[in-house]
Every structure is written in structure tokens, then in C-alpha cells.
Amino acid sequence: GGVVLRVVTVLEEPFVMVSENVLGKPKKYQGFSIDVLDALSNYLGFNYEIYVAPDHKYGSPQEDGTWNGLVGELVFKRADIGISALTITPDRENVVDFTTRYMDYSVGVLLRRGTSIQSLQDLSKQTDIPYGTVLDSAVYQHVRMKGLNPFERDSMYSQMWRMINRSNGSENNVLESQAGIQKVKYGNYAFVWDAAVLEYVAINDPDCSFYTVGNTVADRGYGIALQHGSPYRDVFSQRILELQQSGDMDILKHKWWPKNGQCDL
Numbered sequence: 001g002g003v004v005l006r007v008v009t010v011l012e013e014p015f016v017m018v019s020e021n022v023l024g025k026p027k028k029y030q031g032f033s034i035d036v037l038d039a040l041s042n043y044l045g046f047n048y049e050i051y052v053a054p055d056h057k058y059g060s061p062q063e064d065g066t067w068n069g070l071v072g073e074l075v076f077k078r079a080d081i082g083i084s085a086l087t088i089t090p091d092r093e094n095v096v097d098f099t100t101r102y103m104d105y106s107v108g109v110l111l112r113r114g115t116s117i118q119s120l121q122d123l124s125k126q127t128d129i130p131y132g133t134v135l136d137s138a139v140y141q142h143v144r145m146k147g148l149n150p151f152e153r154d155s156m157y158s159q160m161w162r163m164i165n166r167s168n169g170s171e172n173n174v175l176e177s178q179a180g181i182q183k184v185k186y187g188n189y190a191f192v193w194d195a196a197v198l199e200y201v202a203i204n205d206p207d208c209s210f211y212t213v214g215n216t217v218a219d220r221g222y223g224i225a226l227q228h229g230s231p232y233r234d235v236f237s238q239r240i241l242e243l244q245q246s247g248d249m250d251i252l253k254h255k256w257w258p259k260n261g262q263c264d265l
Contacts, residue, residue, distance in 0.1 A: 003046040005232075007037065008053050008070050008079035012177060014200045014256040015085040015222075032256045033083045036102055036224075039248070040239050048081070056176060058086055060136045071096055074227050081232070082225035085194055087138050089220070097230050100237040101221025102249065107139060108195030108214040110184050110202065120215045123190060124159040131190035132164050132172030134180065139192060140164065140173065160192075185209055196257070203261030211265060 009016045009029070019030035029050055041048055053059070059069025066072065070086065073079040074096045087105050088098045109123055109131070117123050123131060133139040146152050147161025166172055172189075174180040180191035181201055191198070195214045202210040224240075226233050243249045 005046055005048045005080040006078070007048045007050045007081045007083060008073040009033070009050055009082070010053050010056060010058055010070050010084040010086075012085040012194075012197055015197070016083070032103075032252060033085070033222075035252045035255070036240070036243075036249075037081075037083055039243055039252070040236055043239055044235060051079075058084070058137065059092070060141070061091065067095060071225065074225055077227055080227060080230070085197055085222060086225055087194075087220045088223040089138055089141075091141070092225065095228065097226045097228055097233050098223035099226070099233060100240050101223050102240045102244075103196070103222045103253070105220040105222055106195045106215055106217060107142070107192060108198045108212050110181060110191040110193065110198040110210055110212055112184055113209055113211055115190075115211075117190070117213060119213050120160075121156055123192075123213075124156040124163075127163065129188055129190050130163065130166075130172050131160075131192055132169075132174065132180070133192040134177055135169055135173040135175060139194070140169070143192070164192075199257060199265075202265055203257070203263055205263060208263035210263075 011017060014031050015033040016029055016031045019028045021027050026049070037048065053070040053073055055068055057069030059067050059071030061067055067075050070082045070084065071092055074082050082096070088101060092098070107120065109117070109120060111117055115129065117126070117129070133143070143157055143160050143164055146157035152158070164172055174183065177193055177197065180193060183189040184191050195212065198212045202212050224236055226236070240249075
């Protein structure tokens with residue numbers, strides 16, 4: 001018995017990953033966001049079933065004003081909860097509700113070892129190594145917004161936008177993060193994405209071929225998204241704050257981002 005919530009997700013290591021797939025059985029998921037979800041479900045007493053957003057996107061507004069991706073699933077009320085490496089943005093907050101942030105978010109860059117780039121600034125000042133992000137993602141919109149903002153004092157973003165916007169964005173961007181990671185590994189490319197995701201990738205790469213640089217400013221957070229007006233938001237937020245205060249959230253973090261991973265960064 002009890003309440004069963006429908007959870008929509010996007011696969012993004014180590015936030016949400018498929019743990020095992022037994023033929024004919026529903027997929028099982030694991031990861032940092034799943035651990036947070038389990039901490040909520042165990043404490044609050046609900047069950048859940050998970051499915052992946054049909055287009056594998058987090059979601060952005062379309063020409064006609066509708067939303068696609070994970071966010072769209074909540075807007076169209078096909079899901080009760082959206083969880084993954086989903087950042088809280090003003091755009092998204094207009095159409096769905098978010099819990100309080102359960103982890104800070106910052107932008108990072110994935111590079112092949114042997115490159116001399118040590119910061120986002122360094123990256124923006126050079127053009128020998130092309131770089132990009134996931135087309136239409138929150139990172140893409142963030143760089144575009146800052147890059148085109150006449151009041152932005154830091155020229156870094158306008159330089160970055162020039163590179164990312166080459167050939168209308170088709171030249172240096174990818175359709176999903178996994179493709180960006182592969183491009184760095186096997187080509188001349190740097191991938192701009194969530195620092196937390198990239199750190200996990202670098203720590204766990206079998207060949208230890210990566211390093212990451214970050215932008216230390218955590219200007220956003222990861223949150224759990226809910227339908228607009230959802231009755232679950234306050235109890236979820238309350239529980240997240242308790243997990244943070246008790247130190248349990250840090251324990252979950254260290255499980256997925258261990259201090260000494262396979263590769264020494």
C-alpha cells in the first residue's frame with residue numbers, strides 16, 4: 001500500500017545511473033540523486049517508480065512555449081517528481097516547483113591531461129582547443145545569457161559564447177554529455193559541463209586520461225523538481241535540510257566523490 005510517486009529522470013553519472021538490467025524486469029537505478037530520493041522515501045514513507053525522460057533531455061522551452069525533457073513531463077503532469085543533475089534556474093522555476101538545493105552546482109571543464117589550461121579564464125583566452133557544451137542545456141543558456149549581456153563585466157563569457165556559438169552552435173556542442181566526454185578523450189576538445197559530473201568522470205576513468213578545472217563560484221544548486229503547486233515540496237525541503245544539518249548528506253557525497261579515487265587528480 002501507500003503512495004507511489006512517478007519519478008522522471010535523466011541519466012547522468014554519478015547522479016543517476018542504471019545499476020543492473022535483468023531481462024524482463026524493470027530497470028534498477030543507483031547514484032547520488034537516487035540515494036537522496038531513498039532518504040526521502042524511507043523517512044516520509046512513499047514508494048516510487050522511475051522512468052527516463054523520453055527525449056533524454058532536462059528540458060528547455062520550445063518555440064511554441066511548451067517544455068520538452070524532464071521538465072515537460074512535470075508540466076504535463078505525467079510525473080510527480082523530477083530528479084537528476086537538475087539545476088534550479090529562473091526559467092524552470094516559472095513552470096515547476098523546486099525543493100531547496102541538495103547540493104551546490106558550479107561549471108567545470110573536462111580536459112585531456114597534458115593541456116596547460118588551468119581555469120575557465122585560460123580556456124576562454126585560447127582558440128587552439130575548441131570547446132563546447134550540450135546544445136540548449138542550462139550551461140549553454142547560461143553562457144549565452146552572460147555572453148550577450150552588455151552589462152557583464154567579465155569578457156570571459158563573450159569569448160566563450162563566440163566559440164560555443166560557431167556555426168550556430170552546431171560545430172562545438174554535443175547532444176548529450178556522454179558524447180562530450182568521448183570527444184575530449186579521443187579528440188582535440190574541451191567539454192564545459194557540471195563540475196560535479198566531470199570530477200566523477202575524471203576520478204573514475206580507467207586510463208586516468210582526464211583532469212578538470214572548475215569555476216569556484218557555486219552560483220546555483222541542484223534541486224528536486226515537482227509539479228507546480230505540489231503538496232510534497234515543503235516536506236521534501238525540510239528533510240533535505242535535516243540531512244544537511246546531520247551530516248548525512250556529506251556522507252552520501254563522499255560515497256560518490258571519494259577523496260582518493262582511482263585517478264589522482
